[in-house]
Amino acid sequence: MKKTIYIFLISIFTTAFVSAQELTWHTDMGKASEFAMQEKKPLLMFFTGSDWCGWCIRLQKEVFQTKEFKKWANENVILVELDFPKRTPQDDTIRAQNRQLQNMFKVRGYPTIWFVNPEVNSEKQINLTSLGSTGYVAGGPTKWIGKAMSML
Incomplete structure (x- = not known):
């Protein structure tokens, strides 16, 4: 009986830990900006070709999917x-939004990552203040995070 309880408790804590470590990738820039302003965090905008860009896939595996x-x-x-x-x-709306942001930030290659702070201006529009950009950084998550922190 004790073993059953311990196994049950371990599985609950493991599930809670794993789900706490999952990431939420937003696709709607407006909603993401609202979350960022509420939580007082910058946005990490990941410009990617998810189903064809080899460097994007590599960045996902080597960095973004790590604990x-x-x-x-x-x-x-x-x-x-x-x-x-x-x-x-x-979705056509997402495609149009992504193209507009690609043009705004002059993204020419993938992967490109921009860090920005969203702010509401006097006309109630969201302005994005750039903090810096990067792409694929060799060396795994520690090196990539170090590069990102230098911009934040």
Whole structure:
């Protein structure tokens, strides 16, 4: 009986820990900006070609899917994925939003990551103040996070 209770408790704590380490990637820039302003965190905007860009996939595997990055991201930023897929269907509104942001930030290659602070101006519009940009950084999550922290 005791073993059953211990196993049950361990599985509950493991599930809670794993779900606490999961990331939320927003695709709606307006909603992500609202969250960022409420939580007083900058946005990490990830411009990616999720289904065709080899460096984007590599960045996901080597950095974004690691426990170190997940912990850091949950504490420091609001994540926004701005995807430019070739094969995966995408909503027209999201596609238009992503193209507009790509042009605004002059993104020419993938992956590109911009860190920005959203702020509401006097006309009730959201302004994005850039903090810096990066891309793929070799060396795993520790090196990538170090580069990101230098901009924040």
